[in-house]
Amino acid sequence: MINNKMKKLGQEGSIIRELNEYGQQLKKQIGEDNVFDFSIGNPSVPCPEVVKQEIIRLTNTIDPITLHSYTSANGLKNVRDAIALQLNKTYNANISSDLIYLTSGASAALTISFNALLNKNDEVIVIAPFFPEYKVFVEKANGKLVVSNSDIKTCLPDFNDLENKINSKTKIIVINSPNNPTGVLYKEDVIIKLANLLKRKQEEYHHDIYLLSDEPYRELIYIDCKYPFITNYYDNSLVCYSFSKSLSLPGERVGYLLVSNSCHNKNVIYQAICGAGRSLGFICLTTLFQYILPICVNYVADLSTYKENKDLLYNALIKMGYQAIYPDGAFYLYVKALEEDANLFANNAKKFNLLLVPSDSFGQKGFVRISYCVTTKQIINSLPAFKKLKEYYQKRS
Amino acid sequence: MINNKMKKLGQEGSIIRELNEYGQQLKKQIGEDNVFDFSIGNPSVPCPEVVKQEIIRLTNTIDPITLHSYTSANGLKNVRDAIALQLNKTYNANISSDLIYLTSGASAALTISFNALLNKNDEVIVIAPFFPEYKVFVEKANGKLVVSNSDIKTCLPDFNDLENKINSKTKIIVINSPNNPTGVLYKEDVIIKLANLLKRKQEEYHHDIYLLSDEPYRELIYIDCKYPFITNYYDNSLVCYSFSKSLSLPGERVGYLLVSNSCHNKNVIYQAICGAGRSLGFICLTTLFQYILPICVNYVADLSTYKENKDLLYNALIKMGYQAIYPDGAFYLYVKALEEDANLFANNAKKFNLLLVPSDSFGQKGFVRISYCVTTKQIINSLPAFKKLKEYYQKRS
Numbered sequence A, B: 001m002i003n004n005k006m007k008k009l010g011q012e013g014s015i016i017r018e019l020n021e022y023g024q025q026l027k028k029q030i031g032e033d034n035v036f037d038f039s040i041g042n043p044s045v046p047c048p049e050v051v052k053q054e055i056i057r058l059t060n061t062i063d064p065i066t067l068h069s070y071t072s073a074n075g076l077k078n079v080r081d082a083i084a085l086q087l088n089k090t091y092n093a094n095i096s097s098d099l100i101y102l103t104s105g106a107s108a109a110l111t112i113s114f115n116a117l118l119n120k121n122d123e124v125i126v127i128a129p130f131f132p133e134y135k136v137f138v139e140k141a142n143g144k145l146v147v148s149n150s151d152i153k154t155c156l157p158d159f160n161d162l163e164n165k166i167n168s169k170t171k172i173i174v175i176n177s178p179n180n181p182t183g184v185l186y187k188e189d190v191i192i193k194l195a196n197l198l199k200r201k202q203e204e205y206h207h208d209i210y211l212l213s214d215e216p217y218r219e220l221i222y223i224d225c226k227y228p229f230i231t232n233y234y235d236n237s238l239v240c241y242s243f244s245k246s247l248s249l250p251g252e253r254v255g256y257l258l259v260s261n262s263c264h265n266k267n268v269i270y271q272a273i274c275g276a277g278r279s280l281g282f283i284c285l286t287t288l289f290q291y292i293l294p295i296c297v298n299y300v301a302d303l304s305t306y307k308e309n310k311d312l313l314y315n316a317l318i319k320m321g322y323q324a325i326y327p328d329g330a331f332y333l334y335v336k337a338l339e340e341d342a343n344l345f346a347n348n349a350k351k352f353n354l355l356l357v358p359s360d361s362f363g364q365k366g367f368v369r370i371s372y373c374v375t376t377k378q379i380i381n382s383l384p385a386f387k388k389l390k391e392y393y394q395k396r397s
Helices: A004-011 A015-030 A049-061 A077-091 A105-117 A133-140 A159-165 A188-205 A266-280 A287-296 A304-320 A342-350 A376-396 B004-011 B015-030 B049-061 B077-091 B105-117 B133-140 B159-165 B188-205 B266-280 B287-296 B304-320 B342-350 B376-396
Strands: A100-103 A123-127 A144-148 A170-175 A210-214 A237-242 A255-259 A332-336 A367-371 B100-103 B123-127 B144-148 B170-175 B210-214 B237-242 B255-259 B332-336 B367-371
Touching (some): A004 B105, A077 A100, A077 A287, A105 A133, A105 A237, A123 A133, A133 A144, A159 A188, A170 A188, A188 A210, A255 A266, A266 B133, A342 A367, A342 A376, B077 B100, B100 B105, B105 B133, B105 B210, B105 B237, B105 B255, B105 B266, B123 B159, B133 B144, B159 B188, B342 B367, B342 B376
Parallel strands (some): A170 A210
Antiparallel strands (some): A332 A367, B237 B255, B332 B367
């Protein structure tokens, strides 16, 4: 009688959340320090001090009627100006603040994009492994999710497979770099190759194909490489961004969606974005958090803990004989399971109180995701458990 | 090529916003004090001091990783407990915190409800005049909006018409009391009559009919009357609430959705609500504003300005010979236009720098809405203009 699809979505336990809850229970039984919960991608470093200062300064000095009032649905002009300025300075991009739409985090930016662009049965290609909510968001917007493989060694797009999956119904390609769950960055050569493929396919099919870049981890890069900002390479591009990770504010839902200044029909697309935001019930980005942005947009949380964790964990696991994708960024390590079925492997890891997410949730088999946004102490304490897990499999074979 | 419905929704100027922008321009030309903008329903009183104190106290004392972290999608348990406690104390209701789902304002509560409950072509009945976004939200959730009339003199439901409009496809009846745009409160007798009708119709059609009460103005009541809390009268009921008006925090998007503890299949409905929230891209209510609620839920902004404005304006307009619905609550006065076409009347009002919203936007003809959430000074200064407008029509006739 009610909407069964929605009921199912609400019922189905997220494997990640279930693992995390199992960890909470286990901690009560055997002690916090003995459970190595690597399930959740929740920032483990504080927001920059300037965020705290701005919240207090604004609350103390701005008239509360103004500070907490409605803004226009796309957000305050001076906030969008500050974001455009920061992007243009950092990436030499040509972003117009009139094509930025402030959103309640990247998830809202994604649902608004899909609802604005898709007509029934339009196809959206994602590259496995991928963030599981893409499927939920695309299907809710009446689109069809098509999964393209990545190269099993590099976790970069398999361009042959991608080319084969593009057809006359393809409306959007979603990329997510640095990637959740692999940590891999799409460097400039990959972006150029992708842009060239899409340009060719647009000509072949005589219609626009949008490149949607979901980049909440854009500032979390540990290698010496300039981030190839997508609008510099491909005209029909949109960016979904969140300050959740860069400012360590995940619960405050602060992000934006932007349309490239070179996008075909950019103003019409922006109107559809306004319409989609409206029809999904988004009124405006929280005003207090809009107000902090003109200053805070220029800061990033201290990422040194993530880098330290990554180096420690990656080096130790490789030394033990694990195979893992080298993480250029984000805060995930993608490790090959020690048996074919990653679910069974993750279950065995639980015997050593290691909570790892099987890659099946991300549309790929045979790996586990380790979220290393934890304390460095947890990384260090977990290493003997990883060693025992490896030995357990060595004994079995 | 993109989604045309969304484009249209983004394009179509909201008449209210257009009026407001016209007012901003006019103010630049003829001075702020000479324009009487009654278009927008934006709270004009500050939030209670405790809100400011809590934002600063929490920011100063809670570890920022905790204060700004993700919460579960339905919100923190202690926050939902505090809301349930306040409702049970105030209304002697039997609300369970497990059936409360925190939302980014009442708009999100509405879109999540419609998406959770509706299947394609299910009918949702609203009672004219009604908040225009109901149509947008219902249609985006694949439902069909059915408009029932209200009694032209009282602006209460026309029960004969309502009964005629209920059929086998009716899934939801939406009420909004105190009402935008009329300010009318549905007192206990109206709610009992409505509940009885729906109980009878449920039996007749052998399926659940949900009563959805959209009540952002619940605390803005100026008459001596206890608010009839809907779950005390009808089992299959849901409440959409926002703190936008009660705490004067419209831009911060703080609200909730609750399912009656006596609702048939309440847990299944709650699951569908979780699924709908997820698929629309809502992750959680802003964590900082969740944290302020356990204390702030017990406060209401000072409404004396609204009451003063209402008394001044209503009494003055009646004395001049206007006909208006007596506003029990909210911050709107609903006035009969002085000619048949409310659009023409509102246009003529502009000649006297009075910005009034024609009732056509609310699904009814022949009235204008005056938002009196302005300064008392604006009310006083506007009275000569209202007088001249009346005289203008007297001369014409």
